Amino acid sequence: MKGIVFTNFFEMVEERLGFEIVDQLIEKTELATDGAYTTIGTYDHKELLSLVGNLHQLTGAPFNDLLVAYGQYLFPKLMLIDPDMMSQFNSSFELVAAVDSIIHVEVKKLYPDAELPQFEVINRNKNELQVSYTSCRPFAYLANGLILGCAEHYNEDIAVEIEHAEAHCLISLSHSNGITSPC
Ligand code: HEM
Known part of the structure; x- marks a missing residue:
């Protein structure tokens, strides 16, 4: 997992809970680097899971809620990686439907060793978008938070639901205020 994911995690914890x-x-937490991550370095994704687990122990906040909160925090930071590419999307449905086919493809060009999940669009209409998340890493709730961060970016009110299936998760987005997506 890229260092950018770790540096932003510590940044969020410091901003919200203090140094x-x-x-x-x-x-x-047992960390190979003692917490000295560089943005472009690559580290074991299990270290992020241990950090979230220990933050859960320190604060009492549920593990999955912490991952969702972190995804929300992380989304605008990830957008800064390639603002030009990101400017082609005009809504959360449009952006989330393009994570696999456009966004993560560009990410892979920038960071060839990036470990990225697969997202497949299962269903899409004006009110609902359903994608399947497949990864050998357990970050469906991080995806949930990233989608909420994305909805915030477009000033949309989106509800996200996760359903666990055998080898993947189904993530459903729906407009929670009755306003439909422009596309
Ligand atoms: C709502 C939109 C997005 C979703 C749902 C999403 C989902 C994810 C998830 C779940 C991961 C964790 C890895 C895994 O599960 O296997 C991940 C990693 C990552 N994503 Fe995305 N992503 C989104 C948008 C973006 C954007 C806009 C960028 C940058 C332009 C980006 C760049 C990255 C990078 C750099 C990683 C880390 C890869 C690594 O650590 O090796 N993502 N993404």
Whole structure:
């Protein structure tokens, strides 16, 4: 997992809970680098899971809620990787439907060693978008948070639901205020 995912995680924890919690988290978690991540370096994704698990222990907040909150925080930071590419999308449905075919393809060009999931559009109409998430890493709730961060970016009110299937997760987005997507 790219260092950018770790550096932003520590940034969120510091902004919201303070530097002391970051310190405690690093002390409590067995990290190959002692918490010294570089943005472009690559690290074991299990370290992020351990950090979230220990933050859950330190704060009492549910593990999946922490991953969702982090995804929401991370989305605008990821957009900064390639703002030109991102400017072609005008709604969350449009963007999420293009994660696999456009966005992560560009990410892979920039970071050839990036470990990315697969998203397949299963269903799409004006009110609902359903995608399947497949990855050997368990980050469906991170995806949930990224989608909420994306909806925030477009000022949309979107509800996200996750359904666990055998080898993948179904993620459903729906407009929660009755307003439909422009496309
Ligand atoms: C709502 C839109 C998006 C969703 C749902 C999404 C989903 C995900 C998920 C779930 C992961 C974790 C890896 C895994 O599960 O296997 C991931 C990783 C990543 N995504 Fe996306 N993503 C979105 C948008 C973006 C955007 C806009 C960018 C940048 C332009 C981006 C760049 C990355 C990068 C750099 C990683 C880390 C890869 C690594 O650590 O090796 N994503 N994405």
